[in-house]
Amino acid sequence: MIDVQQLSFRHRDDLPLLFEGFDLTVDRGSKVAVQGASGIGKTTLIYILAGLLPPSSGKILMRDFELTRKREREITAFRNRHVGVIFQEYNLLNQLTVEENLKLRLAIAGVKRSDDEMKQQLDRVGLADLFGRPVSSLSGGQQQRVALVRALVADPEIILADEPTGNLDDQSAAYIIDVLMQGTDSTVLIASHDARLLAVAERRLDFLSLCGQHETVVH
Amino acid sequence: MKQWFIELDLLNRGSRRTFLFAHLGIFLLCFLFTVAYVLGSNVVSFVKKNLIGSLPQHELLVEVKKVEMAMFRMDAPDANKLTPESLETMKHLKGVTAVLPIKYATAPVAVEGSFLGQQFGSKMVLQGFDPRWLETEFELDKLTWQPGKEIPVVINSQILAIYNNGFAKAAGYPELSAAAIINQKFTIAVGDEQRGVSRMKARVVGLSTKVGLGVCIPNSALEALHEPFQGTAPVPVQAVLRVGQIADVDAVKAAVDELGFFVVEPPALVKAINRTASIGAAFGWFGAILLMVIAISYLNQTVKMLFYLKRGDYAMCRAMGMDRMRLRGLLISEMLLWVGIDVALASSFGIICVRIIHKTYIQETLLRLTGFAMEIQVPVERLAIFALALLVASAASLMPRIYFDTRRYVGAALKAR
Numbered sequence: 001m002i003d004v005q006q007l008s009f010r011h012r013d014d015l016p017l018l019f020e021g022f023d024l025t026v027d028r029g030s031k032v033a034v035q036g037a038s039g040i041g042k043t044t045l046i047y048i049l050a051g052l053l054p055p056s057s058g059k060i061l062m063r064d065f066e067l068t069r070k071r072e073r074e075i076t077a078f079r080n081r082h083v084g085v086i087f088q089e090y091n092l093l094n095q096l097t098v099e100e101n102l103k104l105r106l107a108i109a110g111v112k113r114s115d116d117e118m119k120q121q122l123d124r125v126g127l128a129d130l131f132g133r134p135v136s137s138l139s140g141g142q143q144q145r146v147a148l149v150r151a152l153v154a155d156p157e158i159i160l161a162d163e164p165t166g167n168l169d170d171q172s173a174a175y176i177i178d179v180l181m182q183g184t185d186s187t188v189l190i191a192s193h194d195a196r197l198l199a200v201a202e203r204r205l206d207f208l209s210l211c212g213q214h215e216t217v218v219h
Numbered sequence: 220m221k222q223w224f225i226e227l228d229l230l231n232r233g234s235r236r237t238f239l240f241a242h243l244g245i246f247l248l249c250f251l252f253t254v255a256y257v258l259g260s261n262v263v264s265f266v267k268k269n270l271i272g273s274l275p276q277h278e279l280l281v282e283v284k285k286v287e288m289a290m291f292r293m294d295a296p297d298a299n300k301l302t303p304e305s306l307e308t309m310k311h312l313k314g315v316t317a318v319l320p321i322k323y324a325t326a327p328v329a330v331e332g333s334f335l336g337q338q339f340g341s342k343m344v345l346q347g348f349d350p351r352w353l354e355t356e357f358e359l360d361k362l363t364w365q366p367g368k369e370i371p372v373v374i375n376s377q378i379l380a381i382y383n384n385g386f387a388k389a390a391g392y393p394e395l396s397a398a399a400i401i402n403q404k405f406t407i408a409v410g411d412e413q414r415g416v417s418r419m420k421a422r423v424v425g426l427s428t429k430v431g432l433g434v435c436i437p438n439s440a441l442e443a444l445h446e447p448f449q450g451t452a453p454v455p456v457q458a459v460l461r462v463g464q465i466a467d468v469d470a471v472k473a474a475v476d477e478l479g480f481f482v483v484e485p486p487a488l489v490k491a492i493n494r495t496a497s498i499g500a501a502f503g504w505f506g507a508i509l510l511m512v513i514a515i516s517y518l519n520q521t522v523k524m525l526f527y528l529k530r531g532d533y534a535m536c537r538a539m540g541m542d543r544m545r546l547r548g549l550l551i552s553e554m555l556l557w558v559g560i561d562v563a564l565a566s567s568f569g570i571i572c573v574r575i576i577h578k579t580y581i582q583e584t585l586l587r588l589t590g591f592a593m594e595i596q597v598p599v600e601r602l603a604i605f606a607l608a609l610l611v612a613s614a615a616s617l618m619p620r621i622y623f624d625t626r627r628y629v630g631a632a633l634k635a636r
Contacts, residue, residue: 052538053630072628073542080540091535091633108541150539 001158001187002026002049009044018044022058022211031181031188033198036207042191043088046162046205048095049189050085051075080109084151084186086161090143091209098127098146101135102153109154121149124183127177141172148176152184163189164198173197174192238529241521245561248514249609252507253569256599257607258576259503265593266584278352279460279468280483281309281475299479301455309460312474314467319349320439320455321431324409326448330421330434332405344433345407346374347441353427361424364440369422370407371437374400376426397426407434410448417447511605515612522554522617526624533625534632541621543625549622551614558613562606570597 008020019041026032047053049060051067052215065078079085088194092101102118115131122128125134135143144164151159161180165173173196180188181200190197191207198204259306284295310318324345331340349445350362353373362371376397383394403423421436436444445453460473472482512614526533533546541549577595585593 044273047630047633050538052633054627073544076537076542076629077539079538080542087538087633091531091538093532093535104536105539106538108536 001028001030001063002189003059003061004049005049005059007045007059007060008056009041009048009053010056019055019207019211020057024205026187026189028187029185031190032205033190033192033201033203034205034207034210035193035198036191037193040207042193042207043162046085046160046189046191050083050160051079052085069214076194082157084154084156084159086144086147086159086164087166088163088166090140092135092143092147092150095134095209097132097134098122098138099131101146101150101191105150105153110156113153118149118153121153122146125149125181139172141168144168145172145175148179152179152186155186156184159184159186159188161188161192163192163194164190165192165194170196228526238525241525242557242561244517244521245514245558246565247496248414248510248517249562249565250516250572252510252605253566253602254576255510256507256602257570257573257595260579260598260601261573261593261595263500264504264596265591277462277468279462279471279475280457281460281480282457284481295479296482297479299379301480301595303459304359305478306455306458308478309458309475309480312460312471314462314464314471315460316463317351317461319352319459321349321352321432321457321459322453322455323338324441324445325453326414326445327408327411328434329408330405332403332407334403343439344431345444346431346433346435347453348430348435349440349459350437353429356427356429357360357425362437364437364443366443368441369404370419370436370440370444371424372421373425373427373430374423375430375432375435376428378432379426401425407436407444409444414448416446419444455567466510507605509607511612514609515616518554518558518613519616519620522550522620526550526620530624530632534629537629538633546625547621550625551617554617555610555614558610559606562609566602566606573597 003026004022004024006020007022007024008017009015022036022045034042034045044053047092048055048060049067051072055068058068062078062080067075067078070078093104096104099115099118102113102121106113119128119131122131125148127145127149128192130138130142130146135146135148139144148161148164151161159180164180166174168176173194177197177200180190180197181202190200190201276473282300283301284298285292287293306318306320309315324347328343328345329340330343331338333339349506350357350359353362357373362373364370379395379400386392387394405421406418408418409422419440421434427435441453460471460475462468469618475482497615537543537546574595577593582593585591
C-alpha cells in the first residue's frame with residue numbers, strides 16, 4: 001500500500017540532510033508505528049508521505065500513485081480522495097464547531113454524510129454529545145479525538161498520524177488508539193514515541209533503522 | 220455553488236467583525252464616490268445647460284474667409300461659399316449639433332411707422348436668423364412667424380444705447396427704456412418702385428446683444444418678404460455653429476477653416492469660462508480616479524490582512540485536500556462578490572442621499588441664486604462602467620497577492636500556523 005525507497009530530506013539546500021536512505025513498506029490494512037527520538041524527522045516523514053512537503057530525493061508509491069513523480073495539484077487531489085492526516089497540534093479550525101469542522105472536510109472531499117452518520121463516528125471516540133460545541137471550548141484530548149474523526153469521516157484508504165496521542169490523558173489516548181488500531185479498515189501509519197500506542201501497534205519500526213537499512217521489525 | 224457557500228461561510232467564521240469593518244471601508248469609499256460623482260456630474264450639467272449655455276461659448280460664428288487688398292475686402296483664394304450644401308457639410312462635422320444660418324436681404328429695405336406721434340421712414344439693414352439661435356433669451360413661440368401674422372422683430376440692444384448715449388443727448392431728446400421699443404409696431408417694406416415692393420406688418424418682441432445692427436427677423440419671414448421682389452431666397456452670409464461639447468470647439472474650428480470659412484473668435488470671457496470648466500472637469504476626473512485607487516488599495520490591504528488572519532486555516536484546508544486553484548478561486552470570487560455587493564449597496568445608498576441633499580438644500584438654493592432649477596439625473600451607465608472598472612481593477616490587483624500568498628508549499632504554511 002505504501003512503498004518508500006531511499007527517501008531523503010533536507011529543509012534547505014544549505015542545511016545537512018535531516019535523514020537519508022529511508023525505506024519502508026506498509027501493507028494494505030496494516031497498522032504500523034514508526035518510533036524515534038524527537039527531532040529525528042518523524043513529523044517531516046508524515047508531511048512528506050501526505051504530500052505536504054516535497055522530499056529531496058527518493059521514491060514514494062502509495063497504492064499505484066507515485067507521489068514523487070506527480071505535480072502538487074495531483075498530489076492534493078490524491079490526498080483529498082485517499083488520505084486522512086492527523087496532526088500533533090490537532091489543526092482544527094477553532095472558530096468552528098465540531099460539526100462544522102467535519103462538514104468542512106466533507107465539503108472539500110465532496111462527500112456527503114448525514115448528521116447521524118457524523119454523530120456515530122463521534123460516538124466511537126465518546127464525543128457524540130459535543131456535536132454542536134465550538135472546538136475552542138474543548139480540551140486538548142477532545143480536540144485530538146475530533147481531529148481523528150475528521151481524518152476518518154471521508155473514509156480514506158490511508159491514515160497518516162503524527163503523534164496522535166502525544167501529551168494526551170489516558171482516556172483520550174485510549175479512544176484514539178482503539179479507533180486507529182481496531183476501528184478502521186484503512187492502512188494506518190503512525191509516527192510516535194508514545195509507549196501506549198507503540199505497545200499495541202501491529203508493527204513497530206525504528207526510524208533510524210529504516211534509514212540506510214531494510215526495515216526492522218522491533219515488535 | 221452550495222459547496223462554495225459552505226466553504227466560504229465556514230472559513231469566514233471568527234473573523235466576521237474584521238471582515239465587516241473591512242467591507243464597511245470599501246462601502247464608505249464607494250458611497251463617497253457615488254455622492255461626489257452624481258452630484259458633481261449634475262452640477263456640471265446644470266452649469267453647462269443653464270449658465271454656460273446662456274453664453275455663446277458653444278456657438279461659433281462662421282463667415283466666408285476674406286482677405287483685405289488695399290481698400291477692398293475680398294473673398295480669400297481658398298474661401299468657400301455659404302450655400303445650402305456647405306451648411307449641410309458643416310452640420311455633419313464631429314461635435315456640431317446645429318447649423319443656424321444668418322441671412323441678409325439683398326433688396327432695398329425700409330421701415331415705416333410712427334413713434335411717439337411722429338411718422339418715420341428709414342432705410343435699414345434686414346437680417347434673418349434661425350429662431351433657435353435666440354432660444355436661451357426668448358421663448359421659441361415668440362420668434363415663430365406665421366404667414367399673415369405680424370413679423371416678430373428683435374433689435375440689437377446697442378441701438379438703444381447708441382440713441383440714448385449719442386443722439387438723445389446731442390439733440391436734447393428724452394432717453395428711452397427698453398419698454399419704449401418692445402411691442403412697437405411698424406411696416407417692413409422690401410423692394411423698389413420699379414420692381415415692386417413687398418410690405419408686411421412687424422412688431423418688436425425684444426432686445427438682444429447677439430443679433431446684427433438692423434432689423435432682425437426670423438429667416439422664414441425674410442424669405443417670404445424677399446420672394447415677391449426677386450423670386451429667389453436670400454443666401455446666408457454667416458452661420459452660427461452650435462457645438463455640443465466644449466472639448467470639440469477647437470476641432471470644429473480647425474475643420475471649418477479647412478472647409479474655407481473663417482470663425483469669428485469667441486470673446487475672452489467665454490474662453491476663460493471654457494478653460495475653467497475644463498480644469499474643473501479634469502479635477503473631477505482626477506478625484507474620481509483617486510477615490511478608485513484608494514478603494515483598490517484599501518481592498519488590497521484588507522485582503523492582505525484577512526489572509527494574514529486566516530493563513531493557518533487556508534493552509535489547513537489545503538492540507539485536507541483543497542487544491543491551490545480552488546482556494547484561489549474561493550478567495551477571489553469571495554472578494555469580488557463582496558465588492559460587488561458593496562458597490563451596489565453604496566451606489567444605491569449614495570443616490571438616495573444625493574436626492575435627499577438635492578431636495579433639502581440644493582434645489583432651493585440654486586433656484587434662489589441663479590433662477591434656474593436643477594434636476595438630478597443619475598448617470599446609471601457611467602456608474603455601472605465605474606463599478607465594472609472597480610471590479611476588474613480589484614481582481615487584477617488581488618490576483619498577484621492571492622497567487623503569491625497561496626504559492627507557499629502547504630507543509631511550510633502549516634508549520635507556520
